[in-house]
Amino acid sequence: xxxxxxxxxxxxxxxxxxxxxxxxxxxxxxxxxxxxxxxxxxxxxxxxxxxxxxxxxxxxxxxxxxxxxxxxxxxxxxxxxxxxxxxxxxxxxxxxxxxxxxxxxxxxxxxxxxxxxxxxxxxxxxxxxxxxxxxxxxxxxxxxxxxxxxxxxxxxxxxxxxxxxxxxxxxxxxxxxxxxxxxxxxxxxxxxxxxxxxxxxxxxxxxxxxxxxxxxxxxxxxxxxxxxxxxxxxxxxxxxxxxxxxxxxxxxxxxxxxxxxxxxxxxxxxxxxxxxxxxxxxxxxxxxxxxxxxxxxxxxxxxxxxxxxxxxxxxxxxxxxxxxxxxxxxxxxxxxxxxxxxxxxxxxxxxxxxxxxxxxxxxxxxxxxxxxxxxxxxxxxxxxxxxxxxxxxxxxxxxxxxxxxxxxxxxxxxxxxxxxxxxxxxxxxxxxxxxxxxxxxxxxxxxxxxxxxxxxxxxxxxxxxxxxxxxxxxxxxxxxxxxxxxxxxxxxxxxxxxxxxxxxxxxxxxxxxxxxxxxxxxxxxxxxxxxxxxxxxxxxxxxxxxxxxxxxxxxxxxxxxxxxxxxxxxxxxxxxxxxxxxxxxxxxxxxxxxxxxxxxxxxxxxxxxxxxxxxxxxxxxxxxxxxxxxxxxxxxxxxxxxxxxxxxxxxxxxxxxxxxxxxxxxxxxxxxxxxxxxxxxxxxxxxxxxxxxxxxxxxxxxxxxxxxxxxxxxxxxxxxxxxxxxxxxxxxxxxxxxxxxxxxxxxxxxxxxxxxxxxxxxxxxxxxxxxxxxxxxxxxxxxxxxxxxxxxxxxxxxxxxxxxxxxxxxxxxxxxxxxxxxxxxxxxxxxxxxxxxxxxxxxxxxxxxxxxxxxxxxxxxxxxxxxxxxxxxxxxxxxxxxxxxxxxxxxxxxxxxxxxxxxxxxxxxxxxxxxxxxxxxx
Numbered sequence: 001x002x003x004x005x006x007x008x009x010x011x012x013x014x015x016x017x018x019x020x021x022x023x024x025x026x027x028x029x030x031x032x033x034x035x036x037x038x039x040x041x042x043x044x045x046x047x048x049x050x051x052x053x054x055x056x057x058x059x060x061x062x063x064x065x066x067x068x069x070x071x072x073x074x075x076x077x078x079x080x081x082x083x084x085x086x087x088x089x090x091x092x093x094x095x096x097x098x099x100x101x102x103x104x105x106x107x108x109x110x111x112x113x114x115x116x117x118x119x120x121x122x123x124x125x126x127x128x129x130x131x132x133x134x135x136x137x138x139x140x141x142x143x144x145x146x147x148x149x150x151x152x153x154x155x156x157x158x159x160x161x162x163x164x165x166x167x168x169x170x171x172x173x174x175x176x177x178x179x180x181x182x183x184x185x186x187x188x189x190x191x192x193x194x195x196x197x198x199x200x201x202x203x204x205x206x207x208x209x210x211x212x213x214x215x216x217x218x219x220x221x222x223x224x225x226x227x228x229x230x231x232x233x234x235x236x237x238x239x240x241x242x243x244x245x246x247x248x249x250x251x252x253x254x255x256x257x258x259x260x261x262x263x264x265x266x267x268x269x270x271x272x273x274x275x276x277x278x279x280x281x282x283x284x285x286x287x288x289x290x291x292x293x294x295x296x297x298x299x300x301x302x303x304x305x306x307x308x309x310x311x312x313x314x315x316x317x318x319x320x321x322x323x324x325x326x327x328x329x330x331x332x333x334x335x336x337x338x339x340x341x342x343x344x345x346x347x348x349x350x351x352x353x354x355x356x357x358x359x360x361x362x363x364x365x366x367x368x369x370x371x372x373x374x375x376x377x378x379x380x381x382x383x384x385x386x387x388x389x390x391x392x393x394x395x396x397x398x399x400x401x402x403x404x405x406x407x408x409x410x411x412x413x414x415x416x417x418x419x420x421x422x423x424x425x426x427x428x429x430x431x432x433x434x435x436x437x438x439x440x441x442x443x444x445x446x447x448x449x450x451x452x453x454x455x456x457x458x459x460x461x462x463x464x465x466x467x468x469x470x471x472x473x474x475x476x477x478x479x480x481x482x483x484x485x486x487x488x489x490x491x492x493x494x495x496x497x498x499x500x501x502x503x504x505x506x507x508x509x510x511x512x513x514x515x516x517x518x519x520x521x522x523x524x525x526x527x528x529x530x531x532x533x534x535x536x537x538x539x540x541x542x543x544x545x546x547x548x549x550x551x552x553x554x555x556x557x558x559x560x561x562x563x564x565x566x567x568x569x570x571x572x573x574x575x576x577x578x579x580x581x582x583x584x585x586x587x588x589x590x591x592x593x594x595x596x597x598x599x600x601x602x603x604x605x606x607x608x609x610x611x612x613x614x615x616x617x618x619x620x621x622x623x624x625x626x627x628x629x630x631x632x633x634x635x636x637x638x639x640x641x642x643x644x645x646x647x648x649x650x651x652x653x654x655x656x657x658x659x660x661x662x663x664x665x666x667x668x669x670x671x672x673x674x675x676x677x678x679x680x681x682x683x684x685x686x687x688x689x690x691x692x693x694x695x696x697x698x699x700x701x702x703x704x705x706x707x708x709x710x711x712x713x714x715x716x717x718x719x720x721x722x723x724x725x726x727x728x729x730x731x732x733x734x735x736x737x738x739x740x741x742x743x744x745x746x747x748x749x750x751x752x753x754x755x756x757x758x759x760x761x762x763x764x765x766x767x768x769x770x771x772x773x774x775x776x777x778x779x780x781x782x783x784x785x786x787x788x789x790x791x792x793x794x795x796x797x798x799x800x801x802x803x804x805x806x807x808x809x810x811x812x813x814x815x816x817x818x819x820x821x822x823x824x825x826x827x828x829x830x831x832x833x834x835x836x837x838x839x840x841x842x843x844x845x846x847x848x849x850x851x852x853x854x855x856x857x858x859x860x861x862x863x864x865x866x867x868x869x870x871x872x873x874x875x876x877x878x879x880x881x882x883x884x885x886x887x888x889x890x891x892x893x894x895x896x897x898x899x900x901x902x903x904x905x906x907x908x909x910x911x912x913x914x915x916x917x918x919x920x921x922x
Contacts, residue, residue, distance in 0.1 A: 041363045041420070043527065043558040044484060044508065050630070050691055051710040052746050052767070055649035062210055064712040064744065065179050066202045069139040071743035072768060072782075081781025082761070082772045086812065086820040088464060088787075089479055090491045091501025095442015095458070096465035096816060097485065099422040102147045102155070104189070108430045112190050113443060114144030115465030116161045117178060117790055117816025122190045125848070125919055127436075127443060127459035129902045135193035138200070139768065140181025142788055142816065146226075150217040155186040156238065157193075158212025162228055162254065163300075163366050182209045183225060185238055196238040199225075208232065208243070208252075216258045216265075218283060224265075226255030231267055233283075246278055246286050259303045261310045266340060268301045273320045275301045279340045290315070293343040294334050297322035299365045306377035307428065311339045314372060316382050318356055318364025325349050328362040333370075333382065333390070346390070353395050356384040363420075367440070371424035374433065375450055383421030383437065391452070398453060399437075403503075414455040417444045420485060440485040461872065461902055462917075466501075468813035469559060470794045472512040473821075474519040479811065480538070481819055482509030488524035490538050491819070496870060497904055498915050504538030513564040517583055521608055529560035529591065535610045545607060545615045546589075561590045561632035563641070564607065583608070586659065590629035590643050600624035600681070601632070601643060601656055605664060618664050618672045621656055621681045631749070633695040635702040640727060642684075644692025644707060651692045653685030653707055655730065682730035685721070689713050694794070696750030696762065703727045704759040707735060710746040719747040720764060722777060738762075738777020751795040751810060753825050761825075763810065765792035770812060786822075791815040840884075842907055842914040848921040855891040857907065857914070859884040865909035869893075872902050882907070895920050 053060045097116045104110035111123040113130075119142045121130040135141070146158040160180020182199030186192060201209040208229035216224045221237040230243045230252045245251050246269055253271035260266075267278045267286065275298040278286040294301075298317035306312035315334040319325035333347040347353065356364035364384055373379035379391040381398065389398035399417040404410070418441025426449075427434040435449035442460040467484040477493030488509035489501040507526035515521035522538055525531040532541040566585040587607035593599045600621030606612055621643075629645040639660035644653045658679040666672050674681070685692070687709055696706035705726035709719045718739035726733055746767045753761040760776040769784040769792055794813040812820045840859045847853060855867065862885055869878040877898060882891060898920045907914045 041366050041485075042361070045366075047558045050628075050646070051693055051748065052712055054713055055646065055689055055691065055711060060179070060712050062179060062201075062207065064714060067715070068712065068743040068745040068767075069202060072139065072745070075741065075743070075780070075782055081774060082763075082783055082824065084763075084770065084772065084783040084785060084810075084822045084824045086770070086784070086786035086822045088499060088817075089811065089819040089821045090464070090497075090499030091466060091489055091818060092462050092464055092497055093460055093500045094466055094486055094489060094503070095439075095460035095463045096467045096483075097420075097422075097440045098438040098442055098465065099145050099161070100147045100157075101423065101425050101436050101438050101443065102149050103425060103427050103436070105149055105151070105153065108427050108434075110189065111436075112147050112149075112155060113438065113463075114147065114157060115142075115463075115816055116145065117143055117467060118465030119788060119817070120144060120157060120184075120190065120193070121463055121465075123459075125900075125902075125921060126430075126434075127445065128900075129461040129917075129919060130459075130463040132462075132464070133190055133193070135184065136195070137788060138181040138195050139789065140179055140201070141184065141195070142790055143178045143180045145180065145212055146215045148215040148217045148223070150221075150223070151219065153187075153189065154217075154237065155190050156183055156215050156217070156223060158183050158215045158225060160211030160213075160228070162211035162213060179210050180212060183212060183215070183238060198234075198239055198241055213254070213256055214258045216260050218260070222283070224258055224260075226258050226267070228254050231255050231258070231269075244284065244286070247288055248276065250276060250278070256300055257303050259305050259313075261305045264305075264310070264339060266303045266305070266313065268303055268315075270300065273299065275299070275317065277301065277303065277315060277340075289340045290334065290336075290343045293345065295323065295331055297325070298331050299328055300368055302368050302370045304370045304372050304380070306372040307374040307426070308372075309377040312337055312372065312377040313340050314370055314380055315343075316355075316368065316370040318362070318368055319349060326360070326362055328356060328364045328366075330354055330356050330362075330364060330384075333380075347395060353388060355382050355386050355388050358385075367420040367422050369421055369423045371426070373450065374426045374428045381424055381435075381449075383424060385419050385421075387417060387421055387437070389452075399456065415453065417456050418442065418458075418485075464818040465816060466818050467815045468793065468819060469509065469815070470511045471796055471811045471813035471819050472514050472522075473796060473798045473809065473811050474514045474516065475798060476519050478514055478519045478537070479819060480504070480512040480514055480522055480524055481813055482512050482524060484508055484815070487526065488512060488538070490522070492537075497917065502538075504534070505532055505541065508558075510559040511562050513562070515564065515585075515608055516566055517568070518608075521610075523562065523564060523587070523607070525560060525562070527558050529557065529589075531560065531562060531589065533607060542610075545604075546617075547615075557590075557592050557628060557630075559630070560592075561629050561643070563588050563632050563634055565634045565638040566608070567638060586634075586638055588632060588634065588641055590632045590645075592628045599627060600629075600654075601641065603659070603664075616664065616666075618674075620659065620672075620674045620679050621654070622674060623681055624654060627652060627654070628691075630691055631694050633697050635697055635727070636699055637702070640702070642695050642697065642705060642726070644685075644695055646691035649689055651685075651687040651690045651709055652683060653692050653695075653735075654681060655684045655726070655733075656681050657727070684726065684730050684733040685723075685735050687717075687721075689717055690719070693747065694749030694765065696752050696764075696795075697726075698752040698759050699797070699799070701759055704752060706738075706750040706752060706762055706764075708747040708750050708764060710748065712746065713744070715744050717744070719744065720750070720777060722762075724759070738773070740773065740777045740780050742771065742780045743768075748791070748793045749795045751797050753797075753808070763795060765795045765812060767791050769814075770795075787812070787814065787817060787820050790817040840912050840914060842905075842916050844905060844916050844918040848919040849893075849895045850920075850922040851896045852892060852894050853918055855889075855893060855905065855907070857882075857884060857889045857891070858887070859889060859912070860886055862886050863909050863912065865907050865912055867891075867905060867907045869898075870904040870906065871899075872904075877903070884909075 102112040114120045161178040184193045199209040208227040211228040214226035225232040250269045253269040257268040274296040280286045299320040301317040313336045317331040319331040321327035331349040369383040387399040400415040401419045418439040420440035425436045437444045446454040471481040479491040487503045488505040513523040532543045631644045640657040690709040693710040694708040698704040718737040721735040723735045749765040768789040
């Protein structure tokens with residue numbers, strides 16, 4: 001009560017806006033993060049375009065996408081590759097971008113949802129935990145945009161995220177987002193799915209199925225789909241479709257939203273930068289409504305119908321930049337009390353009450369939703385970056401975008417909902433009623449949404465849909481990754497589940513590093529080059545170490561590449577061999593600025609030294625004006641770095657060498673001349689129409705370098721190149737294509753396996769997952785066992801040293817399914833047979849549990865262990881000792897005293913560390 005009282009006491013003034021009382025909310029907001037939100041999503045879209053679109057047009061030609069998908073389907077004959085087995089490394093508690101959710105019509109405990117690049121999920125316990133359902137995903141089938149359930153329980157989901165594009169200007173062909181793959185259907189509550197071949201976008205004449213924004217079910221087998229080229233209707237459960245006619249030439253318009261109550265249907269359609277609302281009372285014939293009242297100067301509109309009084313209909317719109325409104329700012333909210341016949345504008349745009357961002361940085365085309373309180377037809381919720389409520393003439397903020405109420409991140413804010421709301425749903429059958437909100441950070445809910453200021457909780461356990469850009473890892477199992485809109489996330493192997501994550505920096509996250517000599521020392525960043533370091537695993541940030549770098553006014557990339565190189569020197573100090581060890585490092589940052597004197601690579605030798613007061617930065621590159629860096633890697637000896645990116649529509653690869661052994665100091669004028677120090681910057685690779693997205697340098701043979709290229713372009717342009725003389729004089733360096741049988745899709749990164757006598761084993765990260773070659777690129781095989789064809793933006797390999805040998809762990813940063821790892825390539829090199837390695841396993845059955853469950857532990861050794869049971873907050877609720885036999889052990893656990901919910905069981909001993917999860921439902 002104390003916290004709430006203090007917050008309510010901070011209520012400030014009232015403002016009148018078009019007859020609406022605007023009340024500045026008591027709910028705290030992280031202003032720095034939110035002020036950047038509109039800009040960051042715009043730049044996230046531009047960044048995606050740089051990686052995927054034609055650099056000349058800014059657009060993705062769907063013909064090239066479909067051609068790549070067709071070629072990929074023919075690769076099944078090349079299966080004799082590495083046979084990599086991938087396993088999820090987390091996070092299992094942080095959700096990714098989500099646009100849809102369905103509450104089962106027969107059982108409100110059953111929920112259905114899906115990530116925009118992470119596939120379909122189902123919950124049987126009201127969202128307390130989720131289970132991913134496997135299905136034969138057609139290419140584009142992981143991009144889930146909408147789900148609907150028919151009266152007989154049949155489920156449909158549509159694919160394709162059209163909203164993730166620029167929508168105007170370059171890239172605005174409305175086909176530049178994450179292209180989908182049609183519609184899927186399930187008749188067994190989402191357990192299995194069948195692809196509707198009638199919606200196969202790869203078939204001639206079927207381009208309307210590239211993106212599905214909404215699906216609504218009618219009576220019987222009637223299904224409606226809002227496609228990128230019109231409103232589609234099926235009367236036979238999706239086997240056949242017809243396009244319904246809309247007036248004013250909008251029959252082939254983009255359909256943003258479909259809302260239905262009985263036989264009345266409203267449709268929001270978009271064409272030529274204008275939106276219109278249409279209504280039908282027979283589900284066939286449509287007429288324009290709101291003409292002259294609802295502005296057509298909108299980039300996107302959303303509709304909602306009241307459950308308690310269907311005559312009440314609301315519309316919210318985002319401006320297309322006309323009429324004095326900023327592009328994508330809120331244009332207004334409209335209301336009808338006679339089922340759409342007459343309308344009144346109840347909230348103006350250009351007001352202090354701005355849901356879709358902040359001045360100059362709006363994104364109402366990307367995140368926009370509106371819903372009516374099912375218990376009160378006069379109360380609405382409007383979501384975007386923020387969430388507002390209109391009730392009894394009062395227009396106020398009703399959710400916070402700050403997760404914590406204190407700077408130490410210990411006091412959770414009960415009013416927090418992740419920024420970027422995409423849809424709102426209500427469960428009116430349960431007691432109490434529930435509201436679900438799907439966001440860029442997964443799923444949130446409230447059981448007191450009828451309160452003036454509701455409180456909220458998250459529902460992201462096992463909802464592994466986070467979109468990663470980058471990953472770094474340590475030999476102790478620590479992982480840090482940078483994500484889209486979920487910040488930088490740290491995962492500790494000894495955490496609650498072993499794969500649970502904790503956000504250590506907000507905003508968007510990108511490159512990360514962990515010191516190989518001290519896993520507590522780490523580096524991570526948010527958008528626009530806001531690089532932070534920490535000496536205690538991210539608990540405390542320090543971004544002051546970049547204060548003295550002479551590029552604070554530079555135009556950092558949305559994703560700013562950096563790398564940490566480390567080594568040791570051993571000295572004989574006291575007459576004993578190697579009795580003193582000195583750790584030293586170089587930290588490289590690749591910045592973008594049109595000023596040639598600032599653009600390029602900066603380096604410091606002091607990044608891992610937290611004792612010194614001033615970090616000295618040296619500009620070590622020359623002649624890189626106009627170059628936009630996208631990737632950065634170093635050779636093992638730290639003497640050379642390679643930087644890839646683009647200048648306009650041309651991909652370029654630079655090499656900076658001579659870094660090692662230089663005494664880094666400024667001259668009398670305070671300048672540093674890299675040429676005078678013997679450091680050279682040279683162009684060693686150039687490719688038209690593609691950007692250099694990633695680099696793989698052999699840890700064993702650094703003369704061998706793989707460069708990967710992005711962008712959907714014609715088959716005249718390859719995407720993977722290899723050099724075996726990358727350290728020769730620049731005039732002699734040559735890169736040859738190793739495209740082989742690869743389809744012509746974007747490739748984002750590469751890693752060279754160094755446990756072979758040659759460099760022919762190469763792994764690459766692509767727009768469709770992982771691929772590898774064992775013969776230097778002559779042929780490639782798909783290597784997605786254990787993971788689906790989600791985009792992978794980065795590969796990292798970490799060397800694990802043991803007393804009996806060493807092995808590489810490969811990590812993949814997927815953009816929609818979390819982080820994966822594999823040790824498949826680890827060789828058996830001189831294992832010490834005296835070191836015992838347990839092969840014990842543990843399962844929980846029955847699960848979910850009612851009053852009791854059983855731990856089934858299979859052990860190959862007699863040993864004493866201890867078992868702990870944690871609740872989802874990490875508190876130990878039970879613990880006990882067990883003596884295991886060298887066979888199957890069955891331990892009964894009484895769960896009657898445990899509350900409903902999800903629990904973690906952990907069994908540890910001298911040679912055992914096992915973790916499992918179970919749910920208590922009674």
